[in-house]
Amino acid sequence: MKLMKNFSVSLGQLFRRHIIENFNRIENAFKLMQENFKKHKTTDKNAHDSKQIKYKNWTVDDELEYQWEIKDNLVIGANGDGVQEARESRTAITDKKSYQTLNNRLKQDFLYLLKNDEDIKKELHDFKEDTSKNLAIIDNPLDRLNYQRGIGKVNMRGNDGISFVQGLVVVQERDELYVIRKDGSLANSNITRYKFSTLEEIDYRVVKLNSNSAYNEGLPYFINESGDVCFILRTSYDQLACIYNYMADYKHKDMVLPGSSKHGTDRSKKYYYTNFGDATEIFGLYLYDFESVKAMKPKLIRTIRFDLSVTYDEKVQSIAMVNNHFVLTQGKTQPKITTLNMNGSPVKSVSLSKQGMQDMLAETLGDKTLNYSPVKYEAEGSGVFLGKDGNEYLLQMHVLPQSGNAFLTVVGERNGVAVDIDEDSTNTIIPKWKSVKDFKNDTKPYSKYWWEQPQYMIDRDGFITLRGICTYNRRDRSEEWTKMDKVLFTLPYPYNNYTNQFFKTVAGGNPDKTNRIKISRNPDTGVTEVVLVSTSDNSDKPFCVLDGIRFYSETRLERTELN
Known part of the structure; x- marks a missing residue:
């Protein structure tokens, strides 16, 4: 469990959100601990060693050892290794009953093992599940980028039937998912709100922008003092942005905010980041203080330049910030995920099979219609999702155009399905003239x-x-x-x-x-x-x-x- 320790110096919405986030993480960890403790007391078998249980002036282990010594002396003392010892062996281990013959007792024990084979398997499975939950608290989901689990789908087109999915964000405290779409020929974007747990559509907005080149491949948000969800939107390709209040359907005036279409925030709302580059190539990120952007007075913290090997092959479609790492979801034709540290250096990069991606979605969503061959693929928006174990997970959008849908997956869960890795990315840096x-x-x-x-x-x-x-x-x-x-x-x-x-x-x-x-x-x-x-x-x-x-x-x- 990771708690936020770098609090805002002033009392306000950011400080309040940090406190709430910490309490949520503590509550989730405490609930998991309570569940394990309850199970430990009520259903876990062999919960304690006999040496740990006090009995009168010694332990249960001491008492059992004492009683077994007395019994063994009685049995052996009766007539050496004779009839009394044979009688002892006719008591079954499984049901604790005595049988008339040793053969019947052995038959009972063996039949019990055969009959309860499935129960034994279930106990082993439950043990593995509990172990996975406990390990998930301390291990890093970014080490398992190819383990994914489908959680649902939305239409890749908007209500207008034309606009195409670009970005997403989960407002988890309200169980809401927002998806932004755009028609490249128009100077506006469409935002749809869904109930996150069911992916049922709630409502829909059309936002007027300055030009048809103003794309938003990400939906950085905050909740204002009135409790309204507000987004930071690009209104031009590279220089201008605005704050848009979704609840009031109100767009504030433009502010100068150098950067481009792939943008977002971390969960703690410490940073706002936006890429610089052109439509096909990303050179790096501008990292801003989030509160200054929210106040429409952007303050640049620093420029992060990417290693050129990062974006050499597959186009970057979105950037999320997970556990103080930038996660690039890539793929115009083939899925790829790259993790970078805060200096812009690649930490891990995996190229995934689009056929394997389709198989994973079919399995985890139980959708037998996902069997296209050859399968077409395109990566789109991504965001960050807080798991019940307190870990941050990447939430990714995969578009399968043949189905007409964009599928959402949680990336890095231990119980996810492994997607085939085509190759580890080790590309040569080649200048692009x-x-x-x-x-x-x-x-x-x-x-x-x-x-x-x-x-x-x-x-x-x-x-x-x-x-x-x-x-x-x-x-x-x-x-x-x-x-x-x-x-x-x-x-x-x-x-x-x-x-x-x-x-x-x-x-x-x-x-x-x-x-x-x-x-x-x-x-x-x-x-x-x-x-x-x-x-x-x-x-x-x-x-x-x-x-x-x-x-x-x-x-x-x-x-x-x-x-």
């Missing part, structure tokens, strides 16, 4: 060869590097070439520079010809611009070499201007 798309002012690649195409990437240290060659329309020779301020292309979020920087690069293929390049942030749009400030190239087909341009990214620094 991306081709420039957003060319400006008639700029274009200098040649058709891919190795000369203008490209960019971000490395594990948070530096952005450019390479390749681009060209642009030649100006009139009579014009002044030394001051151009020509934007060649822009870089998308999160490839943002932290400060303006200048570089000198080769121009026109002549070592005497140079370009002066500036990397700057557009104050209106916030995107990074690659600007040709000046050049000494006056050839018919001018070109600009980008190799050697390497600059700080915004995400490289531990703290930002939010502090």
Whole structure:
């Protein structure tokens, strides 16, 4: 049993929630102890050793030893090893009765063992179950990522029949599950509330956002002073968020909150985290103080950059925080789960069989219709679930499109069903170069060869590097070439520079010809611009070499201007 010890310095909702959480964990552990103690007193066989039970001025063990010595002396003393000893052997062990012959007594004992074989098996099973419960209190569910148990399903589509599941959260103290869905073509999201224990739908809300690119692959929540469930929602792809009161169906004004769609909180509401990266790749997390976000004055604690091996193969679909670890649920085609520590380093990563996932769901939910071949699969939202043993467990959503449903599983329980592991993930870190798309002012690649195409990437240290060659329309020779301020292309979020920087690069293929390049942030749009400030190239087909341009990214620094 783990209790929270890092309490808020001020009395308030967070402090109250910490106290309640601790009491719940103590109560659950106490109930388990009471159940075991009651069973120990009433139904457990061989509950105590005879040496532990007091009898008059000594123990039961002393008394039994004394009585057996007296009896043995009486039996042996009658006539050596003769008739009296044979009589003793006719008393059965199982029903404690004496039989006329030794044969009948042996027959009784053997028949009892054969007849009660199932009872013996049941006693062994009950013993194993009790042992598992006791061990669960002290062992770590994150060590068993492939052990899962299905608890139910929801429709992968919303009430509109179009929107698709994105994220979930369990408000366990109210027995409620919230699932958020989105239609990619519309600037809104749909949130459905369910009774968690039965997965029956309670109600449904539509929330207007700022753009159709505002996704919420997570539903961080808190309960306000009025007792209303409120969510932190992304209203734009990367910079803006708001607080939405579900009960009042009220959306507060936007706040600046750098980050992206995969976001959440820990159970104790100490942190709010949100990823930075693009639609296909995650570079790391921004970790914020939760109370500051709740107050709409975000304070960044630090930036956590992931090891690039983490997201190399399967797309990250959601991030949950379980027992002070970040758990990434991955899979556009194949399920995978990766656990990271608070420094962003991988602790454990398992790739699971989607056929095995289907088999687990069919077995634990008793659903014989789950027999698709080949089976299609996609991971989606995840959250954290507090078990009766006081441990935090990952709650994961698996989408089987052929069924039309998203299935919920509890991950890491000892009594879960083991899903086949395809392989332990040990991927080689390979840099991901991306081709420039957003060319400006008639700029274009200098040649058709891919190795000369203008490209960019971000490395594990948070530096952005450019390479390749681009060209642009030649100006009139009579014009002044030394001051151009020509934007060649822009870089998308999160490839943002932290400060303006200048570089000198080769121009026109002549070592005497140079370009002066500036990397700057557009104050209106916030995107990074690659600007040709000046050049000494006056050839018919001018070109600009980008190799050697390497600059700080915004995400490289531990703290930002939010502090």
